[in-house]
Amino acid sequence: NAGVTQTPKFQVLKTGQSMTLQCAQDMNHNSMYWYRQDPGMGLRLIYYSASEGTTDKGEVPNGYNVSRLNKREFSLRLESAAPSQTSVYFCASSEHKVSGDLRYGYTFGSGTRLTVV
Amino acid sequence: LAKTTQPISMDSYEGQEVNITCSHNNIATNDYITWYQQFPSQGPRFIIQGYKTKVTNEVASLFIPADRKSSTLSLPRVSLSDTAVYYCLVMIYNQGGKLIFGQGTELSVKP
Numbered sequence: 001n002a003g004v005t006q007t008p009k010f011q012v013l014k015t016g017q018s019m020t021l022q023c024a025q026d027m028n029h030n031s032m033y034w035y036r037q038d039p040g041m042g043l044r045l046i047y048y049s050a051s052e053g054t055t056d057k058g059e060v061p062n063g064y065n066v067s068r069l070n071k072r073e074f075s076l077r078l079e080s081a082a083p084s085q086t087s088v089y090f091c092a093s094s095e096h097k098v099s100g101d102l103r104y105g106y107t108f109g110s111g112t113r114l115t116v117v
Numbered sequence: 118l119a120k121t122t123q124p125i126s127m128d129s130y131e132g133q134e135v136n137i138t139c140s141h142n143n144i145a146t147n148d149y150i151t152w153y154q155q156f157p158s159q160g161p162r163f164i165i166q167g168y169k170t171k172v173t174n175e176v177a178s179l180f181i182p183a184d185r186k187s188s189t190l191s192l193p194r195v196s197l198s199d200t201a202v203y204y205c206l207v208m209i210y211n212q213g214g215k216l217i218f219g220q221g222t223e224l225s226v227k228p
Binding site for chain 2: 033043044045090106110
């Protein structure tokens with residue numbers, strides 16, 4: 001099925017460890033995004049990539065890095081995990097472009113549940 | 118950035134029409150209003166998006182007055198499965214279409 005695939009679905013890290021969250025979409029979308037969601041809160045934008053080859057900071061970029069590897073893939077890296085980064089991470093994509101069709105909005109993945117101990 | 122304000126929670130009964138109103142006083146000319154639905158342990162799901170007047174799809178209707186400072190999501194004849202959090206968002210068109218989420222409205226549909 002077409003959509004956004006995130007791996008892994010669950011992960012437990014020790015403080016100071018590093019890891020990369022993977023995201024891939026097969027809808028030929030231009031834009032991709034990483035969000036985190038903490039209990040009882042809305043989603044907060046970490047980084048986004050408006051098109052292949054570009055990345056920009058969102059609301060809460062500190063402690064994270066991203067790579068737009070190609071049009072399909074957008075990875076999120078935690079270089080030195082901290083307990084404050086315990087959260088659910090969502091990747092999303094959209095076909096947003098200057099003159100594009102805006103009817104379909106974002107497609108979100110099912111999330112990665114990360115615990116840092 | 119345009120900030121949205123919506124009720125934190127709402128209750129309804131099966132079969133009723135539900136209207137959730139959102140204010141976005143600082144919306145920019147090129148920005149769009151968009152609504153998402155989120156169930157527990159799932160990613161948000163796109164419901165509807167509009168720029169002005171009225172937009173309708175198979176799931177909902179979106180009403181936007183001429184000044185675009187507010188919008189109303191209308192869900193016809195809700196069922197128990199519509200219990201979810203609903204987010205009103207302004208899509209920032211000239212910044213990669215990025216979305217900034219607020220708290221959302223927790224809708225509870227009762228039998």
